[in-house]
Amino acid sequence: MKTDVLIIGAGAVGCALARELSKYNIKVTVCDKNDDVGGDASKSNSGLFSTSATMPVGTLECKLRTIAHSMMMNICKDLDVPVIECGSIAPILYPEQLETAKALTERAFLNGVYDYEILPAQDILEMEPTLNPDILGGIYSPRDKQANQFILVSAMAENAAENGVEFILDCKVTGMDVSNGKIHMVHTTKGDIEATWIINAAGLHCDDIAKMVDECDFTVHPRKGEFYVFSHDTPVKVSHIISSVPSPKTRGVLVIPTVDNNMLVGPTADDVEDKSDRKTTAEGLASIKAQALNMVPGLRFEDTITQFVGARPAREPEGYDIRFSEKVKGYVGISGVRSTGLTASVGIAGYVVHGLKEAGLELERKVGWKRTRKGIVRFADKTVEEKDALIKLDPLYGKIICRCEQVTESEILQAIHRPVGAKTLDAVKRRVRAGMGRCQSGFCSPHVIEILARELGIPEEDVRKRSENAYMLDKGI
Numbered sequence: 001m002k003t004d005v006l007i008i009g010a011g012a013v014g015c016a017l018a019r020e021l022s023k024y025n026i027k028v029t030v031c032d033k034n035d036d037v038g039g040d041a042s043k044s045n046s047g048l049f050s051t052s053a054t055m056p057v058g059t060l061e062c063k064l065r066t067i068a069h070s071m072m073m074n075i076c077k078d079l080d081v082p083v084i085e086c087g088s089i090a091p092i093l094y095p096e097q098l099e100t101a102k103a104l105t106e107r108a109f110l111n112g113v114y115d116y117e118i119l120p121a122q123d124i125l126e127m128e129p130t131l132n133p134d135i136l137g138g139i140y141s142p143r144d145k146q147a148n149q150f151i152l153v154s155a156m157a158e159n160a161a162e163n164g165v166e167f168i169l170d171c172k173v174t175g176m177d178v179s180n181g182k183i184h185m186v187h188t189t190k191g192d193i194e195a196t197w198i199i200n201a202a203g204l205h206c207d208d209i210a211k212m213v214d215e216c217d218f219t220v221h222p223r224k225g226e227f228y229v230f231s232h233d234t235p236v237k238v239s240h241i242i243s244s245v246p247s248p249k250t251r252g253v254l255v256i257p258t259v260d261n262n263m264l265v266g267p268t269a270d271d272v273e274d275k276s277d278r279k280t281t282a283e284g285l286a287s288i289k290a291q292a293l294n295m296v297p298g299l300r301f302e303d304t305i306t307q308f309v310g311a312r313p314a315r316e317p318e319g320y321d322i323r324f325s326e327k328v329k330g331y332v333g334i335s336g337v338r339s340t341g342l343t344a345s346v347g348i349a350g351y352v353v354h355g356l357k358e359a360g361l362e363l364e365r366k367v368g369w370k371r372t373r374k375g376i377v378r379f380a381d382k383t384v385e386e387k388d389a390l391i392k393l394d395p396l397y398g399k400i401i402c403r404c405e406q407v408t409e410s411e412i413l414q415a416i417h418r419p420v421g422a423k424t425l426d427a428v429k430r431r432v433r434a435g436m437g438r439c440q441s442g443f444c445s446p447h448v449i450e451i452l453a454r455e456l457g458i459p460e461e462d463v464r465k466r467s468e469n470a471y472m473l474d475k476g477i
């Protein structure tokens with residue numbers, strides 16, 4: 001097949017780019033090795049839209065995150081992405097942290113974040129009574145927010161698809177034919193693709209792609225982040241994002257209220273070698289627990305319903321690198337999008353599209369570009385009267401499939417049949433929360449398998465949990 005722009009990777013960066021490029025009269029294709037959009041790092045993170053307060057001053061990362069933070073709320077409104085505007089507090093627990101906190105507010109000022117300030121202990125405790133009563137004060141950052149990270153990325157993808165972008169999933173880029181400073185062909189597990197522009201948004205694997213065009217003067221390794229997920233009904237809940245006083249390497253452990261009402265506690269920040277390592281560790285979880293309890297002593301870790309790991313694509317040397325290759329015509333490499341990329345994605349997209357224009361890609365604005373997208377109406381969030389009205393409109397809103405999260409058959413069908421819809425159990429779970437509750441899909445998965453098989457017209461044995469050979473039923477292989 002032929003396309004004007006091929007984006008490799010359907011994470012936050014790839015999907016934000018796809019949406020931005022869908023505004024123009026060109027053919028845009030996104031391919032991803034996974035069965036679903038949503039990326040790797042992009043679907044397993046804290047979901048925070050944070051200001052650039054603590055970022056190294058003057059870096060590309062700082063600039064793009066600042067721009068993106070100011071755009072994000074409008075984009076979430078347009079795409080019907082739920083966000084909680086809760087602000088964050090970093091409690092100061094030790095006298096030596098006072099000096100760090102002062103230095104951070106100076107840096108915040110240089111980064112144009114004037115509302116990042118140190119407040120006295122009494123004021124902080126009034127705002128967040130769950131905190132350790134012995135705190136010496138706290139840093140308050142009112143414009144930090146939390147969003148459902150997967151809904152954001154899939155909403156950008158859906159909107160891009162509605163505006164003409166083609167998504168090819170389960171499609172791994174395996175090589176490229178490069179000669180005389182030009183990429184002639186991109187080889188994938190779903191056939192060859194010829195493209196005028198090729199954008200590498202492959203996150204943790206962007207170095208593998210960069211090597212294919214001999215543009216790799218850096219390395220990428222996973223920086224693992226482990227998390228606990230708490231059940232809805234845990235009695236001690238925070239109303240702000242509670243973060244450790246940040247260090248240069250990480251923002252430290254956080255206690256995070258989420259749009260879905262499941263608190264997240266984590267992450268760790270451990271450099272590892274193996275890019276496929278997603279194992280939680282006893283040491284990692286114990287260190288999160290100790291740090292979190294020091295900040296919020298009442299947390300009940302016995303209300304944990306699951307744990308997970310995300311892997312930040314950590315680049316050496318560090319920092320965002322967005323390059324329009326001078327050596328290989330039409331290649332754009334994006335690397336170093338480490339721990340701020342959910343927020344910065346829409347800034348990166350604007351930056352790259354501007355660069356493409358400068359480099360000669362003709363971008364004629366499409367007439368009738370659809371700016372908005374409506375999310376799936378969630379039955380569980382509605383009042384009794386609203387639920388009645390939904391059932392009248394669609395009787396399948398009256399059929400509960402996931403008891404823990406009160407997810408109905410109507411929601412699951414919408415998740416499957418939307419643009420870039422769900423094809424696996426995990427894809428359904430991320431879109432509508434079937435299987436996200438206390439039983440972790442023990443009760444609803446047989447029903448979801450049945451629905452997926454029926455709607456996709458495949459045998460139940462072919463229904464997968466996620467990519468590759470993760471079949472739910474015994475296929476005898």
Ligand SMILES: Cc1cc2nc3c(=O)[nH]c(=O)nc-3n(C[C@H](O)[C@H](O)[C@H](O)COP(=O)(O)OP(=O)(O)OC[C@H]3O[C@@H](n4cnc5c(N)ncnc54)[C@H](O)[C@@H]3O)c2cc1C
Pocket residue numbers: 008009010011012013014031032033034038039040041042043044045046047048049050171172173174201202203204205206209223224225226267310311312313337338339340341342343344
């Ligand atoms: C623990 C943790 C906490 C974080 N917290 C936050 C936060 O609160 N706020 C924030 O803004 N950011 C946060 N981040 C950072 C953020 O998640 C990342 O910066 C961002 O998701 C990177 O997006 P991406 O699209 O570049 O990469 P990814 O989401 O990893 O997407 C890359 C895609 O490329 C695909 N791909 C790779 N190789 C190939 C190939 N050969 N062929 C086809 N496809 C390929 C992959 O399948 C993947 O889907 C956090 C990250 C972690 C891990």
